[in-house]
Amino acid sequence: MPIINKDLDPAFQTAGANPGLEVWCIENQELVLMSESDHRKFYTGSAYIVLNAVFPKNGPPHYDIHYWLGNDTKKVDSNLASDKALELDAALGSCSVQYREIQGQESQKFLSYFKPCLIPIEGVFTSKQGNLNGEYQVSLYSCKGDYVVHVREVPFQRSSLNHEDVFILDTALKIFLFSGCNSTIQERAKGLEVVQYITENKHGGKCEVATIEDGKFVGDSDVGEFWSLFGGYAPIPREPPASQESVPPSAKQYWINLQGKICPIGSNALSKEMLESDKCYMLDCDNEIFVWMGRQTLLTERRTSIKAAEDFVRNEGRSSKTHLTFLSEGLESTVFRSHFTNWPKTVEPRLYEEGREKVAAIFKHQGYDVKELPDEKDDEPSIDYGGTIKVWRVDGDELSLLPVTEHTRLYSGDCYIVQYTFPGNGRDETLFYAWLGCRCVTEDKTAAISHVNTMVDSSRTNPVMAQIHEGKEPAQFFSILKRLIVFKGGNSSGYKKFIEEKGIVDETPNENLVALFRVQGTSPDNMQAIQVDQVSSSLNSSYCYILRSEAAMYTWIGNLSSARDHNLLDRMVELFNPAQLPVSVREGNEPDIFWDVLGGKAEYPREKEIQGFIDDPHLFALKITKGKTCLIDGSVSHANLLEF
Structure with missing residues (x-):
């Protein structure tokens, strides 16, 4: 295990390697990975972390991290959940959006993972759950929402009913669906989906279902049976007309210092220029609070900012409906950007472009007629650096596919094969790299070249293959991997055998x-x-x-x-x-x-130290005409074989 992972929770070692949901629950101050069959079982006394990974066809993976807190969750578990969410974000490269989810007030994004609904279970999660025997517990649920449904268990009593929502009464032998007269068609349809879910998951698919219309009392035995469970029929009181809501206050921005103190920024107009990359900020939008973390902030600063925002919500007596969203610089949501005036829609000009404009302005001021030449356009566009990556470690005749968290951790004593797939002109294109460590053994080097040749031959897309050596990597290789750490030592059996025979000290990093x-x-x-x-x-x-x-x-x-x-x-x-x-x-x-x-x-x-200039690779065509031989310099085509 690489040294940089020794402090990463073992439960996160393979997190984000595959698309879809991963769920962890905190039990006895430790993370427990939930099986897929238990993804919907959220206990009201526990805290959970949910990772949703999306691997688009074009572009890098997208991660959303949610930490869910039940109404009866202990504070120590709540604090640990926020810390672990931030730790998971750091392990994934600080490129996720994090959400704080409170039972009963979950965001639509979170609930969309658990369609048609998520119904929390009373109690605390334990990995040693036993079979619970006894009388069937009658439950009353309220259902709200047209797109995703907020299902909440309410007290089993008549006063819980109203004319606005849809309710589900779950008994041992029958499920009743009660539709308030003011509920929407979409809410009633969603209510039926929830009934079907309860039928399949709590009754084994065998249960009678009855629908109850608000205001209809006669002519149906199911109606009489429904009201008898509440002690007989009585009219449901109508809610008084809602008072005109006041206009919500404008968003307020705060700076969070290193000690966690929240300092107001005295400005009514918000602009992107106010956000500095080495600081953390809080944007208070009343019912939603954003914490923005600059790309140059350290993990300790981010953790302090998250704690400060949670304390702010608690100390200010904010509603439990207040949502907390944590954004890293560059991953701002549309809602967040909408609070700022003139948020730029394009990337900021690079420094040399700004300088070029200033030089042109000086010449024009001195009376010279300056005409800017158009930028040269390459015949072959640069590749898309938002593709997908696979990395294998070579161990003789065997290849080991590395998890996502290990893609950028290479060893000088090993050889690796990197496959990079990116969108091209109308189809996906593929690059294969055989990366040869400077201390690798000959057997692994030969095997790596053989393996990558086999992969290229079996590919349908006419891929590019490059053989590169440690310390001589082209800029393109670094741009694809983005973050690379090269360790001494190695993990292949050939390398281990070589240093043992030579009596060489193994330099493979460990925690000591x-x-x-x-x-x-x-x-x-x-x-x-x-x-x-x-x-x-x-x-x-x-x-x-x-x-x-x-x-x-x-x-x-x-x-x-x-x-x-x-x-x-x-x-x-x-x-x-x-x-x-x-x-x-x-x-x-x-x-x-x-x-x-x-x-x-x-x-x-x-x-x-003067950095040496590395020429881009050139492809030459050999042309022989009438006894004369010449080399024609051409652009590097993705359909040709390169060796660096």
């Missing part, structure tokens, strides 16, 4: 091993952490580093590193251990314990 990683990349969607020798001479003033020891985690910031490097460092720390707060160390102010972990202070490069 000191490890030093160099952080590099161009953006949060293209960043790498490369494990280097854990000695002082491996440092370089041009980079940032992560140093792990058994006692602590350190982040080292080189004097020549940029703000972009610092942003990547923060993002990488979250991937290594989202629950641990690192000790930040700047070059020149290192404590003695830092050098002790690296085996003592030593010299290292302190001058600005």
Whole structure:
């Protein structure tokens, strides 16, 4: 198991690997993965985490995380549920939207997973449920909603009925469907679906069903039987006319500081420019509250913000109908964006585009006639980086398909095959990479090339195949994987046998091993952490580093590193251990314990490192005419074989 997963809850190790629902329940302060047959069994005294993963044909997976709290859930379980939801989000790359769901006030999105309905069960979940024998418990449920149904158990008494809703009375031998005279046709149809669900799940599909119309009392034996269960008929009082609701207050924005203090922002007009990427904010919309978390915020800041928002709802005496939604920068919902004036619909111009406009304006001011040349268009458009990825680890003749959480964790002693499928011109296209670690054994390298050739030959889509070596990866490879961590050591049996025969120390990371990683990349969607020798001479003033020891985690910031490097460092720390707060160390102010972990202070490069320019791959056509030979430089086609 990779070192960066040691603090991830074991219940989340394969989370999000497949599309669909996954449900966990908190039992004795631990997560229990629920079987698919138990996905609808929500106990009122327990807390649950629900992950819905959608794998669209085009684009990256989409994740929604909900934590559901029953009316009788203990506070310690509620707090743990919110923490675990955030931990799951971090494990999935901080690219999900999180929702807080309260029993009876669930969002439509949440209820849509459990059509036709979700009916909570009284009590507390235990994984050692026994058979419950005894008298059948009569239950009365109210049903509301046209699209999805909110089903809520109400007291079994006449005063629970009204003319606006649909009610279901579930008895041992018969189910009664009571439709209020003011209920809609859609609500009555949904009520019938709920009756069918109860019939199949509580009565084994064998139960008599009776429909009761509000206001009709005679001519039907079912009507008399229904009212007799309530002690006889009595008219249902009509609700007084609802008073004119006041106009809801405008949305209020707050900044949440590192200590969890909620600070109001004194501005009536909200704009996107007010949201800074290194801060967390709360938007109070009365019956709905959003917490917005910038992409540069750390997990500890996000956890503090979520707790602050939950305390705000509780301390302000807000209604139980108040919904809490947690959004990461870049994943804002339409409702959230609607509260801001002129939210940009297109991406912001890049820095060089802004500079180009300023230079043009200066020349025009000096009287020069400036005409901008149109951008060059490639004959072959760049590939879509929102496709789907599969990764296999090579172990001789065997291939092991890795779960999603392991896709970006490679070992220098191993070889891997990466399959990337993305939408092309009218059809899906596929890239195959054979990634060869710099310390892999010859047997695995040969097997990897053989396996990828077999995959290409058996594919129907004329795929591209690339053989790449560690340290020589093309930019396209990093853009596909987005976040890559390369460890020393290896897991294949061939590598293990090789180091044993040679008497080499196994450097495969474990929780007690000191490890030093160099952080590099161009953006949060293209960043790498490369494990280097854990000695002082491996440092370089041009980079940032992560140093792990058994006692602590350190982040080292080189004097020549940029703000972009610092942003990547923060993002990488979250991937290594989202629950641990690192000790930040700047070059020149290192404590003695830092050098002790690296085996003592030593010299290292302190001058600005010039990044080498890597040419894009070129494809040449060999043309022979009348005894003359020439090379024609052409664009790289996806239908051709490349080797880097």
